[in-house]
Amino acid sequence: MSKVPGFYFSGISSGVKKSGKKDLGLIYSEVPCKISAVFTKNLVKAAPVILGQERIKNGTCQAIIINSGNANACTGKKGYKDSVSTSKALSKELKIDENLVIPSSTGIIGLPLKMDKIEKALPELIKSLDEENIEDTAHAMLTTDKFIKTASKKIKIGNKTGTISAVGKGAGMISPNMATMLAFIVTDIAIAKGALKKAFKTSIENSFNKIIVDGDTSTNDSAFIMSNGLLENREINEKSSNYKKFVEAVTEVCSEIAELIVKDGEGATKVVKVEVKGAKTENDAAKIARTIGNSQLSKTAFYGEDANWGRIVGAAGRAGVKFNPDKLELFFDGIKVYSKGVQHQSESKYAHVFEKPKFTVTIKLKEGKAESYIITSDLTHEYVSINADYRS
Amino acid sequence: MSKVPGFYFSGISSGVKKSGKKDLGLIYSEVPCKISAVFTKNLVKAAPVILGQERIKNGTCQAIIINSGNANACTGKKGYKDSVSTSKALSKELKIDENLVIPSSTGIIGLPLKMDKIEKALPELIKSLDEENIEDTAHAMLTTDKFIKTASKKIKIGNKTGTISAVGKGAGMISPNMATMLAFIVTDIAIAKGALKKAFKTSIENSFNKIIVDGDTSTNDSAFIMSNGLLENREINEKSSNYKKFVEAVTEVCSEIAELIVKDGEGATKVVKVEVKGAKTENDAAKIARTIGNSQLSKTAFYGEDANWGRIVGAAGRAGVKFNPDKLELFFDGIKVYSKGVQHQSESKYAHVFEKPKFTVTIKLKEGKAESYIITSDLTHEYVSINADYRS
Numbered sequence: 001m002s003k004v005p006g007f008y009f010s011g012i013s014s015g016v017k018k019s020g021k022k023d024l025g026l027i028y029s030e031v032p033c034k035i036s037a038v039f040t041k042n043l044v045k046a047a048p049v050i051l052g053q054e055r056i057k058n059g060t061c062q063a064i065i066i067n068s069g070n071a072n073a074c075t076g077k078k079g080y081k082d083s084v085s086t087s088k089a090l091s092k093e094l095k096i097d098e099n100l101v102i103p104s105s106t107g108i109i110g111l112p113l114k115m116d117k118i119e120k121a122l123p124e125l126i127k128s129l130d131e132e133n134i135e136d137t138a139h140a141m142l143t144t145d146k147f148i149k150t151a152s153k154k155i156k157i158g159n160k161t162g163t164i165s166a167v168g169k170g171a172g173m174i175s176p177n178m179a180t181m182l183a184f185i186v187t188d189i190a191i192a193k194g195a196l197k198k199a200f201k202t203s204i205e206n207s208f209n210k211i212i213v214d215g216d217t218s219t220n221d222s223a224f225i226m227s228n229g230l231l232e233n234r235e236i237n238e239k240s241s242n243y244k245k246f247v248e249a250v251t252e253v254c255s256e257i258a259e260l261i262v263k264d265g266e267g268a269t270k271v272v273k274v275e276v277k278g279a280k281t282e283n284d285a286a287k288i289a290r291t292i293g294n295s296q297l298s299k300t301a302f303y304g305e306d307a308n309w310g311r312i313v314g315a316a317g318r319a320g321v322k323f324n325p326d327k328l329e330l331f332f333d334g335i336k337v338y339s340k341g342v343q344h345q346s347e348s349k350y351a352h353v354f355e356k357p358k359f360t361v362t363i364k365l366k367e368g369k370a371e372s373y374i375i376t377s378d379l380t381h382e383y384v385s386i387n388a389d390y391r392s
Numbered sequence: 393m394s395k396v397p398g399f400y401f402s403g404i405s406s407g408v409k410k411s412g413k414k415d416l417g418l419i420y421s422e423v424p425c426k427i428s429a430v431f432t433k434n435l436v437k438a439a440p441v442i443l444g445q446e447r448i449k450n451g452t453c454q455a456i457i458i459n460s461g462n463a464n465a466c467t468g469k470k471g472y473k474d475s476v477s478t479s480k481a482l483s484k485e486l487k488i489d490e491n492l493v494i495p496s497s498t499g500i501i502g503l504p505l506k507m508d509k510i511e512k513a514l515p516e517l518i519k520s521l522d523e524e525n526i527e528d529t530a531h532a533m534l535t536t537d538k539f540i541k542t543a544s545k546k547i548k549i550g551n552k553t554g555t556i557s558a559v560g561k562g563a564g565m566i567s568p569n570m571a572t573m574l575a576f577i578v579t580d581i582a583i584a585k586g587a588l589k590k591a592f593k594t595s596i597e598n599s600f601n602k603i604i605v606d607g608d609t610s611t612n613d614s615a616f617i618m619s620n621g622l623l624e625n626r627e628i629n630e631k632s633s634n635y636k637k638f639v640e641a642v643t644e645v646c647s648e649i650a651e652l653i654v655k656d657g658e659g660a661t662k663v664v665k666v667e668v669k670g671a672k673t674e675n676d677a678a679k680i681a682r683t684i685g686n687s688q689l690s691k692t693a694f695y696g697e698d699a700n701w702g703r704i705v706g707a708a709g710r711a712g713v714k715f716n717p718d719k720l721e722l723f724f725d726g727i728k729v730y731s732k733g734v735q736h737q738s739e740s741k742y743a744h745v746f747e748k749p750k751f752t753v754t755i756k757l758k759e760g761k762a763e764s765y766i767i768t769s770d771l772t773h774e775y776v777s778i779n780a781d782y783r784s
Contacts, residue, residue, distance in 0.1 A: 110735050219702075316436070317611065318435070381777070387696070
């Protein structure tokens with residue numbers, strides 16, 4: 001992980017998690033940052049999401065405090081007050097304006113935050129801040145995740161080298177339109193507010209909004225990008241020659257985090273890219289890709305290493321998109337499996353693809369030129385174990 | 393199971409299933425019947441569905457032949473020819489018009505039918521026909537089902553007593569808009585063609601279209617109703633006083649079969665009714681009920697007997713329906729769990745509901761007066777086992 005000038009990280013155990021694992025993280029910039037964010041589209045939003053949506057409006061932020069173990073969702077007015085109190089207490093300790101702090105929570109829904117533990121832990125949280133500590137922050141935001149998720153990229157902006165680093169979490173409740181996922185991207189590259197917002201939206205669309213684990217969307221999903229401008233480059237705007245480069249780099253780190261989330265998908269043993277080509281519209285292509293990516297029968301076939309193309313063709317047929325099924329072609333890692341309404345060649349030619357930990361399922365509709373894709377995981381015994389026993 | 397005058401059933405082993413279990417069934421009426429049918433909405437339709445849709449047009453039928461073990465889906469032109477050949481061979485043996493025979497298949501997708509075995513078995517299939525043999529037919533249509541599904545009801549039509557009996561199959565690939573399910577309803581009650589069609593549509597809407605196991609829709613789903621009129625009652629039409637009674641009775645036997653399908657849902661240990669009340673429109677209510685009924689996180693919570701209302705409220709919030717989440721109320725078997733954005737009372741008051749094999753989750757939106765519901769199963773380790781290993 002590359003450190004990013006001016007950004008400091010920490011992650012400690014406050015006691016919110018009974019296990020004693022890290023559960024409180026902090027990202028702090030030595031100067032106020034430009035910030036942009038994308039939040040869950042779920043109507044039921046956690047308290048920190050509601051507060052975050054308000055605080056994000058002025059486009060400036062200096063610190064994000066993250067707790068895991070408790071989502072502070074469905075906690076009513078008290079939950080909202082708790083989010084405000086957390087950020088107020090932190091702002092006092094950091095001696096910055098309260099409005100420059102954004103809280104973020106992930107974990108169990110419906111229980112009150114243990115405010116005493118969080119507030120008591122703040123001095124240690126701040127004391128632990130270090131440019132090198134991003135992995136501590138990564139640990140502090142985990143719930144059912146099995147490993148931490150970080151990504152980093154350096155790009156040349158003029159004659160200077162800027163850094164974009166990201167830390168995220170997520171394993172279940174993963175669906176396009178975000179998921180039980182949090183992602184925090186920090187950069188020293190200076191960029192105008194409008195350009196930062198647009199760049200981030202594009203990056204999210206092509207990373208976090210392309211993954212599925214179980215099709216559930218959480219109350220807490222949030223992704224943030226903070227730019228502190230300490231690279232002192234000429235500020236990027238939408239017309240700059242460096243704008244595209246910036247978008248690509250942010251998309252790249254977000255995609256890396258997104259793919260790690262699928263890989264860590266609760267109980268997942270496979271990462272499968274489902275691409276749909278030759279659709280009439282991108283929306284048609286996305287609908288089919290998502291239907292396959294969400295299909296329990298496709299996902300159990302991935303798990304069982306059973307190259308059962310019938311389930312995939314069947315899922316495509318029920319996606320609610322009009323196409324001629326006789327023109328549909330199906331490929332596993334580029335090997336043609338199905339065309340003209342029947343199996344194209346013997347299963348021995350393609351069965352091995354499903355034995356790989358990572359493979360691609362491609363559908364060609366031959367109805368138009370639009371395409372889309374989704375990255376999904378398999379549905380396993382362990383997924384059921386994790387989610388049937390989550391709270392016990 | 394009540395026998396129905398004039399209807400004969402059989403079910404034998406033809407050798408299509410390697411296990412040697414029953415895999416070929418026949419339903420035969422001694423006189424031609426009025427028939428109505430509903431087929432899968434999947435764009436990818438099995439050969440017998442395509443042929444059935446053609447044959448159904450004239451509204452008359454005398455025999456339905458059902459094979460299990462092979463869906464004859466995604467089998468192209470050869471598959472269609474095989475369906476035609478099967479019905480032709482049977483019609484010869486039965487000495488009836490070929491167009492009075494409808495074939496129906498369920499099982500693995502993409503493999504050619506073993507025509508030699510089926511044709512060779514026809515004489516025995518016909519020889520076994522008996523008014524009492526409906527359970528043999530029920531056995532012959534099973535795939536991953538653990539038990540047979542039959543239901544029956546007698547109703548008074550004037551001074552006569554008519555019978556409605558049903559036999560069905562289904563366990564996986566179950567979603568509203570039918571599923572990998574077949575259902576055959578037979579009655580001796582005379583009813584006009586239009587009235588039969590309308591009655592059946594209403595009954596399906598309130599039975600098979602209200603169940604979910606895994607949200608997948610198959611290429612083969614079909615439901616048929618045959619009336620041979622041998623009760624010799626005054627023919628029912630839509631204006632008859634007996635029309636409503638007929639619809640209710642058909643709905644009842646279909647609901648019984650539908651609920652048995654959920655109970656037999658692959659690996660299912662729970663049958664859960666999800667009802668949504670106080671919605672602006674029935675469509676809104678249905679959308680929320682289906683989103684919860686399809687939610688992997690809700691379904692694993694049902695399995696884990698974990699009364700995790702946060703997952704249910706979360707699923708409601710992502711259903712794509714606009715409502716005020718602060719007005720939402722949630723009940724488990726009538727016990728209030730959640731209201732005004734927070735947990736309503738201690739978990740000890742309602743946790744026991746999830747320990748029952750059958751319970752109801754009710755959401756009240758307080759946005760309007762429309763309502764809908766869905767019956768769903770839980771998502772279990774066994775579901776994954778069954779579907780990861782189906783073909784091996």
